[in-house]
Amino acid sequence: MSSAVPDRALRELGRTEGTADTLGLLVRDQDTRRLVLLRALLDAAAAAPVTLCPPPLLDRLHTDWALLEAAERTDRAAVRTVLFHPMTGPWAEGLLAGLTTRTAAGPDLLAGLAHLTALAAAAAIRAGMPVTVRLTARGGQLSLPTLGAVRAEDGPADVAFAGEEMTVRPAGGPPLTVRVQPDGTLTSADPRWLPVLMLHPVLPGTGPVPLDDVDPYRTRGTGLERHGLSAATHVDDQARKAWIVSWAGVEPLLRLGGEHRLTEAAVLLRCLVPLGPPPGSGPTGEAAAHCSGTRREAFGAVLSSKPATPAYFASTLVHELQHTKLAALGALVPLHHEDATPRHFAPWRTDPRPFDGLFQGAYSHLALADYWQRFALGARRVTHRDLAWAEHARCRQQVGAVLPVLAGSAQLTTEGRVLVNEMITLYHRLEDSPPPTGHLARADAYVNTTRVIWQQRNGSPRT
Numbered sequence: 409m410s411s412a413v414p415d416r417a418l419r420e421l422g423r424t425e426g427t428a429d430t431l432g433l434l435v436r437d438q439d440t441r442r443l444v445l446l447r448a449l450l451d452a453a454a455a456a457p458v459t460l461c462p463p464p465l466l467d468r469l470h471t472d473w474a475l476l477e478a479a480e481r482t483d484r485a486a487v488r489t490v491l492f493h494p495m496t497g498p499w500a501e502g503l504l505a506g507l508t509t510r511t512a513a514g515p516d517l518l519a520g521l522a523h524l525t526a527l528a529a530a531a532a533i534r535a536g537m538p539v540t541v542r543l544t545a546r547g548g549q550l551s552l553p554t555l556g557a558v559r560a561e562d563g564p565a566d567v568a569f570a571g572e573e574m575t576v577r578p579a580g581g582p583p584l585t586v587r588v589q590p591d592g593t594l595t596s597a598d599p600r601w602l603p604v605l606m607l608h609p610v611l612p613g614t615g616p617v618p619l620d621d622v623d624p625y626r627t628r629g630t631g632l633e634r635h636g637l638s639a640a641t642h643v644d645d646q647a648r649k650a651w652i653v654s655w656a657g658v659e660p661l662l663r664l665g666g667e668h669r670l671t672e673a674a675v676l677l678r679c680l681v682p683l684g685p686p687p688g689s690g691p692t693g694e695a696a697a698h699c700s701g702t703r704r705e706a707f708g709a710v711l712s713s714k715p716a717t718p719a720y721f722a723s724t725l726v727h728e729l730q731h732t733k734l735a736a737l738g739a740l741v742p743l744h745h746e747d748a749t750p751r752h753f754a755p756w757r758t759d760p761r762p763f764d765g766l767f768q769g770a771y772s773h774l775a776l777a778d779y780w781q782r783f784a785l786g787a788r789r790v791t792h793r794d795l796a797w798a799e800h801a802r803c804r805q806q807v808g809a810v811l812p813v814l815a816g817s818a819q820l821t822t823e824g825r826v827l828v829n830e831m832i833t834l835y836h837r838l839e840d841s842p843p844p845t846g847h848l849a850r851a852d853a854y855v856n857t858t859r860v861i862w863q864q865r866n867g868s869p870r871t
Contacts, residue, residue, distance in 0.1 A: 412741050418823055421737055422830025424730060424775035425668040431675040434736040438707040439492055441739070445500050446491065452507040453521075459512050465521055475528040479535040486534035490527055493554050494678050494709030495623040499523055501705045502628070519546060523553075523624070529567055530555050534592070538570040545578060549602075549622065555594050556603040557622040558584065605648055607655045610662075610674040618679040619643065619651055620709075626681045627711065640711075641684040650714060651682070657718025658725070664786045665726060665779040672729050678708030685713055700724045702731045704739075719783070719792070723799070726779045730772035743767070743824035744817060752813060753869040755806040755858045760866050763817065770810050774831055777803035781838055797843040801851035804838055809855050811835060 417430040453461045453469050461469075480487040490496065503520035510517065522544050530552045532539040543550055545560040550567075552558075558565070563579030574586040574594065584598040594603055606616040620626060627640040643651065662669045686699040698720065700712040710728045715721035737743070746763035754761045754769050761769065777800050784796035814820075814828050842848070863869075 418826045419830050422827040423834045437740050449504050456507050472524045472528040479531045483535035487531040490531040494706035495625045497705040499625040533569045540568045551624050559600040614674045620679045621682050643682050654718050654721050658722045661722040665782045676729050676732050681711040683713040702728050704735045727772045730775045734771050741823045742821050745819040755809050755855045770807050773803045774807045797847050801843050801847035805851040805855045
């Protein structure tokens with residue numbers, strides 16, 4: 409067994425659980441990878457041809473890096489908040505790819521290089537360091553990652569911070585003043601300032617959860633429509649109130665699913681990214697009323713349209729944080745050596761899935777089956793209990809339809825085999841508290857129908 413992940417931790421994760429120590433192992437590895445990625449970015453810029461990164465740009469990169477280092481000496485935790493923010497990942501990976509594959513600087517690469525200045529400025533502000541920088545507004549917005557943004561005409565803008573006050577002088581508009589509050593948030597009476605809404609912590613003693621609707625990299629490069637997701641959206645005052653109300657009900661509902669559900673949300677969730685309603689949804693649409701997702705390069709982020717109820721908000725977190733866990737575990741130790749050919753039937757998708765996608769889907773749906781069963785057993789209202797049993801039965805039967813494919817793979821690694829065996833154990837343990845008569849029959853019918861439709865569309869599953 410690999411020493412990178414203790415057997416105890418693997419078995420916890422296989423049961424879709426995880427103590428704070430086990431999850432901390434995944435977090436530390438992801439954070440280390442982020443620091444290595446940032447260092448690789450600086451090295452790639454230094455090695456890039458002058459047509460891609462001319463001396464003035466390289467000098468600015470070194471200035472930004474020096475500012476980050478100075479801020480870290482002042483307040484390491486404040487700087488790590490910026491560097492480990494989920495959206496720093498997509499920016500860094502995209503910029504590194506541009507620096508290593510292109511020969512001339514295009515607008516996206518220039519914007520990516522300039523974004524490091526905004527990151528360094530945000531880190532310095534969080535650390536309480538006086539700083540003066542020139543940033544560039546793009547798409548009508550000047551971004552300060554993790555803090556907020558300013559509505560501004562495209563072009564250069566000067567930002568100065570000292571004491572507890574930041575002054576922004578955007579192109580084509582009067583200056584505005586933003587002040588740091590005791591809780592670290594930035595506020596302004598000027599409507600051009602767009603702060604990041606901070607939702608209250610999942611558990612006492614942990615940090616607040618940002619609802620980040622302003623970071624320019626929050627959905628860039630995701631191919632949202634291809635995955636049935638909507639575009640990122642800005643949250644107005646009315647929508648903010650709805651998010652806050654829904655979030656307030658999440659903690660007790662997560663607790664219904666077991667303390668481990670609260671633990672994984674407290675340890676893994678670093679920000680929420682609001683999405684609009686799914687494409688094709690609405691009174692006349694055929695799509696689902698809600699959509700959500702995660703990004704491997706944005707560890708800790710959950711992208712989600714506004715959940716209809718706190719219960720579905722909680723289940724969305726359970727679902728998506730399993731993807732976060734499994735992706736982080738797979739980065740730490742390989743779980744299988746299957747190829748990426750999309751050929752497998754998955755009852756939750758209409759298209760063929762690669763083995764890794766099947767693994768991910770089965771894992772998240774198994775966690776949902778467990779969550780909804782615990783919810784049903786703890787629910788007081790009959791309507792809530794019945795809905796939870798229906799969700800549990802559907803998820804459980806979906807997982808049962810694909811577990812044989814996972815278990816039968818000869819390409820699982822030792823760690824992957826442990827994980828799948830624990831998933832099977834949990835799957836059978838769910839039988840100890842079966843749903844009321846009728847739920848499993850309806851779930852079976854649902855899975856069988858999806859299989860028939862899938863085969864009509866895609867042909868018989870290949871192995």
